[in-house]
Amino acid sequence: MSAPTNTTIFSSLSRAVPGVVSYELARSMTLGRSAMFLLMVCIPTALLIAVAQLTPEEAKYTFDVSELNKDEIVVRAETNLAFSMLVYLLIPQVMTMLGMLVLASPIVHSELEGQTWVYSLVRHAGRRSLLLGKYIVAVLWTSTAGILAVSLATPFLPLKNPTQLWMTASLLCLLASLAYGALFALIGVVMQKRVMVISFVYALVAEGVLAWIPAVINQFTIAYRLRSILFRWLNLSVDQYFQNDGFVRNAMVAQDPSGWTQIASVLLIAGALLGLAVWLVEKVQYSFQSEL
Amino acid sequence: MTQSDQPVENLFELQNLSLMYGTVIGVNDLQLTLPKxxxxxxxxxxxxxxxxxGLLTGALRPTLGNLKVLGENPRRCGxxxxxxGVCPATDLLIHGVTAHQWIVQLLRMSGWRKSEAIPRTDQVLEEVxxxxxRNRPIHTYSLGMRQRCKLAQAIAHRPELLILDEPFNGLDPIGRxxxxxxxxxxxxxxxxxLLASHVLHEVERITDSFMLIFGGRLLASGTAGELRRLLADLPQDIIVQSQTRDRLASLLAEKxxxxAVHRDAKPNRLILTVDRPLELYESLALWASSGQVSVERITGTDGDISTLFRLLISRHRGERAYQKSGASS
Structure with missing residues (x-):
């Protein structure tokens, strides 16, 4: 048994990343993290169920008055659209984004602050494996919370096709975790101070405001891609809202007929941002005096 | 190429190495070649x-100059x-993780397989x-145990070079x-x-080769004996306890x-600032043996490394006189 001295970075990473993932998973099984997970699941679920309960029955369904047979009850199209959008906004868009902001932004900063960064500096695949491993753990935590929240809320919502929404929203949770995680990890690698604040401002401005402006700039946001997937996969129509403005209609949702292009786009964005973060984390010189 | 033809791999090769933190000098024009x-x-x-x-481990990039560690540039050779292996000075503040979990993870970050990392971790924890x-959370360890845990991670992957920064910090005598x-x-x-410390006598047991660094500059290098001789040749403060303090002060004033000769507030104590301490010791022995003065105790500042540094710096700057602040005659 001896130290592997001639291993390539890829073989080192293939051993190091699973090591970091299992270590970080074991380390994250704390009361605080569990409470945060529960909040991530319960808050959007409770909000969705509350809104559904408070919505009047006649606003939810079209009743067949002559038969009054429950099987004949049909969810109104606008209600279906509203609740589908609400699920998307609360869970993949807001909860997942904020979850990744909290978990992925401080990947490097928390190590610097805890004075443990120095130990990864002197490992062959140290910095890169730490970044990738913690990113994977953040994606696992957040996407699991998102999927669980969607699973708990969907049965109580007035939807035309709950299964379809559950599948789409779950996929969006995973995609949002991957993309936002890569974005915030990159911000965390580049910025050494006030990482959370910068990430929050970016999320608010780019994903909260720019993504909803009907202009070309919104195509550079992750929210635009996620929203387009939702509309395509659920066969939702924005025409009723933007009947008189074709430009706005086209600008709010991508015109890709299948949604697969948008999935590929999100994965490409996530891959590019994460690749850049992994490259930079090896190049950036972090403050050292506080570490040694 | 035969083994004898191969170039000797030095431990460190520093050529005009400088690093600036903005306008603050981190290290200044270091020039050094050391064998293993x-x-x-x-x-x-x-x-x-x-x-x-930081420069030697590749964590920092030099502003000027070049360096090689074990024949390689640490910034370019993964x-x-x-x-x-590096054991940093900062305390180990990890919560909810055992030493075993932590070291296994670090070994895997070095590219070790899990099946190899686990027995090696057991072995290295035994060594320290x-x-x-091993299965207790690190945050429940004493400071000495945490220091040993840091050492364990530094040697776990069987490095050829071990770098320690202030490994004795906070340790009790047994721990030291x-x-x-x-x-x-x-x-x-x-x-x-390579053992970095601010206390000379702590490291004397471990090695006889020293490098003195101050203000980012390498001031001197050599064995402990050479450094002590250097100290003996430089002005320093010496405290003399004597029942004949006034007589001794008048004799010394002529030399x-x-x-500087300073009468301390405590009775029978003189604080001397001496250019050539060896001559003082000879004179005191002569005067005491001839009965001119009595000498009860002599306390030097031989072990005070900061004094040595101040003296070396003043010599480095070409200053003729070393003035200790607060000293008076």
Whole structure:
């Protein structure tokens, strides 16, 4: 048994990343993290169920008055659209984004602050494996919370096709975790101070405001891609809202007929941002005096 | 190429190495080539020891100059990290993780398989005396145990060069002894060692090769004996306890190598600033044996490394006189 001295970075990473993932998973099984997970699941679920309960029955369904047979009850199209959008906004868009902001932004900063960064500096695949491993753990935590929240809320919502929404929203949770995680990890690698604040401002401005402006700039946001997937996969129509403005209609949702292009786009964005973060984390010189 | 034709791999090769933190100098124009071996890097806090370690490990990029560690540029050779172990000065503040979990993870970050990392971790924890506590969370360890845990991670991947920054910080006498023993064994095994400390006598047991660093500059290097001779040749403060204080003061005042004579508030004590301490010792012995004065006790500042640094700095700057603030005649 001896130290592997001639291993390539890829073989080192293939051993190091699973090591970091299992270590970080074991380390994250704390009361605080569990409470945060529960909040991530319960808050959007409770909000969705509350809104559904408070919505009047006649606003939810079209009743067949002559038969009054429950099987004949049909969810109104606008209600279906509203609740589908609400699920998307609360869970993949807001909860997942904020979850990744909290978990992925401080990947490097928390190590610097805890004075443990120095130990990864002197490992062959140290910095890169730490970044990738913690990113994977953040994606696992957040996407699991998102999927669980969607699973708990969907049965109580007035939807035309709950299964379809559950599948789409779950996929969006995973995609949002991957993309936002890569974005915030990159911000965390580049910025050494006030990482959370910068990430929050970016999320608010780019994903909260720019993504909803009907202009070309919104195509550079992750929210635009996620929203387009939702509309395509659920066969939702924005025409009723933007009947008189074709430009706005086209600008709010991508015109890709299948949604697969948008999935590929999100994965490409996530891959590019994460690749850049992994490259930079090896190049950036972090403050050292506080570490040694 | 035969083995004898191969170039000798030096431990460190520093050429005009400088690093600036903005306008603050971290290390300044270091020029040094050292063969493999055990060395102590001595300097007061803020001297540039940690910065130099940062450069040697590749964590910091030099502003000017070049460096090689074990024949490689640490910024460009990832494989070099497999050959270096680092034990930083900062305390180990990890919550909810056992030493075993932590070291296994670090070994895997070095590219080790899990099946190899686990038995190696058991072995190294045994070596540093933490086998019993291996499954206890690190945050429940004493400071001495945390220091040993840091040492364990540094040697776990079997590096050729071990770099330690202030490994004795916060240790009690037993902990210091145990740490010294571990490092003596490491040096005896023929592996290289760089030990940064601000206390000279702590590292004397481990190695006889010293480098003195101050203000980012390498001021001197050599053995402990050479450094002490250097100290003896430089002005220093010496406290003399004498029942005949006034008589002694008048005798000393005539000597050209006496810079200042200060009557202390405590009775029978003189504080002397002396250019050539050896001549003082000879004179005191002569006067005491001839009955001119009595000398009860002489206390030197021989072990005060910061005095040595101040003196070396003033010599480095070409200052003729060394003035100790607050000293008066």
């Amino acid at each position: 071996g055990a060395y102590a890097l001595i300097g007061p806090n803020g001297a540039g020891k940690s910065t130099l370690i 494989q070099l990290q497999q050959r270096i 005396g933490l086998a019993e506590a 002894y145990q740490m010294s023993e571990l490092l003596i064994q490491w040096a005896k095994s023929g592996k290289s060692l 050209p190598w006496i810079r």
